[in-house]
Every structure is written in structure tokens, then in C-alpha cells.
Amino acid sequence: MSALSCHGLGRSFGALKAVSGVDLSVAPGARHALIGPNGAGKSTLFRLLTGTMRPDTGTVHLDGDDVTGLSEVRRCRRGMSQTLQHSSLFGSFTVAGTVALAVRRHTGRAVRPWPHREPDVTARTDELLTRLGLADRAGEPVPALSHGERKQLEVALALACSPAVLLLDEPAAGMSPAESARLLTLLTGLPPEVTVLFVEHDLDLVFDLADRVTVLHLGRVLLTGTPDEVRASDAVREAYLGTARREELFTG
Ligand SMILES: Nc1ncnc2c1ncn2[C@@H]1O[C@H](COP(=O)(O)OP(=O)(O)OP(=O)(O)O)[C@@H](O)[C@H]1O
Structure with a gap:
């Protein structure tokens, strides 16, 4: 059973489908990254999963239980915790x-x-x-x-x-390379039983930490796979860079 999953999740802003028909399954104990170009829908999906925003369509399950109608606080009581991009x-x-x-x-x-x-x-x-x-x-x-x-x-x-499930929203945002490397060490040392889903722009951190990666593009899942599968994908490269060369994106 998934630690966290969603099925057919969707959210529009006016005519814009920010998240559309997203299926996602995060395995227990996974280090699962959510990536995608700017505007792909990562933050919106993150908020739908944490309960800070309500979906127009679809369901969210936490450890097999439907939590779609539950607030962020109630999801937290059931074992989901999150960090925020902006510190308060x-x-x-x-x-x-x-x-x-x-x-x-x-x-x-x-x-x-x-x-x-x-x-x-x-x-x-x-x-x-x-x-x-x-x-x-x-x-x-x-x-x-x-x-x-x-x-x-x-x-x-x-x-x-x-928490059983920890959601991290851009944990390395604004960090220097040295800070980012230190964070990687610390995140690698998290208890293995804690399931981690994280949104991150720093692809070096993503490929060093994640064992599973979901790529969003235009509000939809373009690909879910291993870091190697994502690195090798022409569709992912083109979503990020148009026709630019893959090695400009994935340096590792
Ligand atoms: N509250 C909102 N009202 C209107 N449009 C929104 C709102 N939130 C997000 N959007 C739009 O939805 C789309 C997806 O935005 P979102 O922030 O989820 O993408 P993202 O992948 O997190 O982008 P970034 O990497 O730049 O943070 C974008 O076109 C954005 O402008």
C-alpha cells in the first residue's frame, strides 16, 4: 500500500488547469522527488496533497485512508507533516x-x-x-x-x-552549494521509515537524494521513474529545455 497517493487530482484557476488528472503513488520509506519546469504545477500539487488547497477533482489517500476532505491540521494528526518554502x-x-x-x-x-x-x-x-x-x-x-x-x-x-510522511517544499531554496551539500547529508540521515516527498529545483540534490522522481509538465505527470530513467528521458529534457542538449541539464 502507498504511504501517500492521489488519483485524478485536479485544480484550475479560471481557465488555467494548474494540476490536471494527476495520479501519484509514494511508497512507504521512499525519497520521492517532484520536479518540473517553472509553472508546471508543483506547488499547487503540493498544496493539494497537504490540504492547504482543495482540489476540483480527484482524491488523496494517506496510508490507504481517503483524506481528501480533511484539513491540513487533521492530515497532520494522521501522520503527515510539511515544511514551508517561506519561514514563519x-x-x-x-x-x-x-x-x-x-x-x-x-x-x-x-x-x-x-x-x-x-x-x-x-x-x-x-x-x-x-x-x-x-x-x-x-x-x-x-x-x-x-x-x-x-x-x-x-x-x-x-x-x-x-510524522510517517514528510513533505518538503523546496528545502534547498536560496541555499549556497555548501549549505545544499550539508542539507543533503542531513536529509540522507533521516529515519528510513519516514516517507519523504519533496519539491525541489536543485536537480543535483534531487538526483543525489531521490530514489523515485515524478516530473510534472503543464499540470500533468510527464514521467514517474528512477533518477536514471528521468535523466535518460528525451521528453523530460524537452519539457525543461526545448531542444537544448541533455548534458546542459543533467550534469551528474
Ligand atoms: N492562486 C493562483 N491563482 C492563479 N493562478 C495560479 C495560482 N497558483 C498558481 N497559479 C498558476 O498555476 C500554474 C502552476 O503554478 P505552480 O506554482 O503550481 O507551478 P510550479 O511548478 O510550482 O512553479 P515554480 O517552479 O515556478 O514554483 C502557473 O501558471 C501559475 O501561474
């Missing part, structure tokens, strides 16, 4: 405080206004900070983080609820 992190909190807040929220405990010890929250926070390479930045205020570190923090926050 709390400016006045420390890095550890921000992660602890997300961990605490997942426990469902009431907020108490006085300080108190919560060893389980502290342990989970420390684990996430270490996993995402932020342990030595734990006491810093969030605004002191570099762009790359903020993206790492966003992934830590998305993992705080121990």
Missing part, C-alpha cells in the same frame, strides 16, 4: 525553545505559564537538534541563524510530530 519562525525564541514548543504541542499538554521540567520534551528536542545539525546552535535566537540553518530548523520542526 518565532523571532524572539531560541532555536531549542522553538523546537521544544513544537515537540510540546505534539504531546497535547496544556501550556503552563511557570517554568517546569519536562525531561521527555528536552530529550526529544535534543535528539531533533542533533539530527538536523543544530545542537551547537541550540541557545541562539532564531534570527541569528543563517539561511541554511533556518531551513534545517524548519525540517526539525516538521519532524517534531514524528
Whole structure:
């Protein structure tokens, strides 16, 4: 059974079919990339899958259950978590405080206004900070983080609820090559049981991390295959570059 799937998913804006008849199946434990040229419909499909936007047609299933009518929050409670392209992190909190807040929220405990010890929250926070390479930045205020570190923090926050399925929207956006390489190492180290679906423009990162790639073009699935199958596809090359040469696109 798929960890996450959609069937016949569609969404239009006026006359424009941004996403049209999309079928997608993400296997449990996959590192599945969603790529495509600008305007292909990646962000729209991502939002339909997370529940931040409603489809005009089609269904979304999470671990076999139809979640098409469920809000983003309810999908999250069923094990789907996401990072966002634009950070909305709390400016006045420390890095550890921000992660602890997300961990605490997942426990469902009431907020108490006085300080108190919560060893389980502290342990989970420390684990996430270490996993995402932020342990030595734990006491810093969030605004002191570099762009790359903020993206790492966003992934830590998305993992705080121990999701079965993690959706990453352009995790490497705006990163330097060094930051991108560090992120690749961190994402490679995610627990293998967590299913990852990610939208990404950085094709080097895509081909290094993904074991499955879906290419969108003009709102439709052009191809789903292994990274090698996608690299070898003339249709994919032409969707990206018109008649330009494949080696200009896929350098790896
Ligand atoms: N809220 C909206 N209202 C109107 N048109 C929209 C809206 N959102 C997206 N579109 C259009 O739908 C099409 C697909 O957009 P989408 O952002 O999903 O593509 P994308 O593959 O994520 O592009 P990019 O790689 O540039 O981020 C585009 O033509 C875009 O202009």
C-alpha cells in the first residue's frame, strides 16, 4: 500500500488547469522527488496533497485512508507533516525553545505559564537538534541563524510530530552549494521509515537524494521513474529545455 497517493487530482484557476488528472503513488520509506519546469504545477500539487488547497477533482489517500476532505491540521494528526518554502519562525525564541514548543504541542499538554521540567520534551528536542545539525546552535535566537540553518530548523520542526510522511517544499531554496551539500547529508540521515516527498529545483540534490522522481509538465505527470530513467528521458529534457542538449541539464 502507498504511504501517500492521489488519483485524478485536479485544480484550475479560471481557465488555467494548474494540476490536471494527476495520479501519484509514494511508497512507504521512499525519497520521492517532484520536479518540473517553472509553472508546471508543483506547488499547487503540493498544496493539494497537504490540504492547504482543495482540489476540483480527484482524491488523496494517506496510508490507504481517503483524506481528501480533511484539513491540513487533521492530515497532520494522521501522520503527515510539511515544511514551508517561506519561514514563519518565532523571532524572539531560541532555536531549542522553538523546537521544544513544537515537540510540546505534539504531546497535547496544556501550556503552563511557570517554568517546569519536562525531561521527555528536552530529550526529544535534543535528539531533533542533533539530527538536523543544530545542537551547537541550540541557545541562539532564531534570527541569528543563517539561511541554511533556518531551513534545517524548519525540517526539525516538521519532524517534531514524528510524522510517517514528510513533505518538503523546496528545502534547498536560496541555499549556497555548501549549505545544499550539508542539507543533503542531513536529509540522507533521516529515519528510513519516514516517507519523504519533496519539491525541489536543485536537480543535483534531487538526483543525489531521490530514489523515485515524478516530473510534472503543464499540470500533468510527464514521467514517474528512477533518477536514471528521468535523466535518460528525451521528453523530460524537452519539457525543461526545448531542444537544448541533455548534458546542459543533467550534469551528474
Ligand atoms: N492562486 C493562483 N491563482 C492563479 N493562478 C495560479 C495560482 N497558483 C498558481 N497559479 C498558476 O498555476 C500554474 C502552476 O503554478 P505552480 O506554482 O503550481 O507551478 P510550479 O511548478 O510550482 O512553479 P515554480 O517552479 O515556478 O514554483 C502557473 O501558471 C501559475 O501561474
